[in-house]
């Protein structure tokens with residue numbers, strides 16, 4: 001299973017990726033989590049990425065690819081992955097496509113979780129109170145929404161043209177979203 005989740009911040013990518021990875025028996029590869037871990041470790045990549053994360057801007061492709069290329073290729077050799085947050089721009093999708101072609105591990109399904117802005121804001125503000133993630137303040141959330149609209153939304157057409165885009169109502173309880181995703185993925189991938 002080689003699956004990608006694409007959605008606005010707060011739509012539930014991480015929540016669903018964890019469940020989907022357990023369900024399909026493959027690792028969850030979250031670009032945001034991996035980048036935050038680099039920052040936490042104080043690595044060179046982490047130091048270079050920190051300011052972008054703090055502003056809600058995208059980290060440069062070169063750094064993201066350095067963090068993700070090996071885990072993706074490794075997971076692909078061992079049965080697949082659930083990707084959460086990468087690719088996130090057309091240039092990343094093209095780089096990932098080239099990488100995938102070399103190893104015959106192209107994506108099989110891309111899930112877009114549809115959630116309205118009011119609900120996204122409600123979820124992120126609630127999380128800010130519980131977890132204190134540094135990019136969950138209102139100004140940075142606004143920037144992350146803008147970045148999604150300008151740089152990530154064009155990906156939806158890119159994958160739709162390849163016939164692998166599945167649009168799911170992400171505004172339902174977690175278990176219902178999960179059931180809709182697995183139903184649609186199993187139907188597409190077989």
Ligand code: AP5
Pocket residue numbers: 007008009010011012013014015016031032033035052053054056057058059060064084085086087088089092123124126127135144170171172173174177
């Ligand atoms: P990333 O970590 O990917 O963050 P994000 O896209 O902003 O998404 P979130 O983690 O905020 O939300 P989510 O959709 O995963 O929702 P979640 O399940 O947590 O990226 C962070 C930063 O890293 C970026 O801004 C960028 O700087 C950098 N980065 C990452 N990838 C990059 C890339 N490829 N290129 C360049 N830079 C990159 O849920 C949110 C909340 O809602 C939780 O509290 C959850 O419990 C709750 N919730 C979930 N589902 C439901 C539901 N169905 N009903 C009610 N509540 C729900």
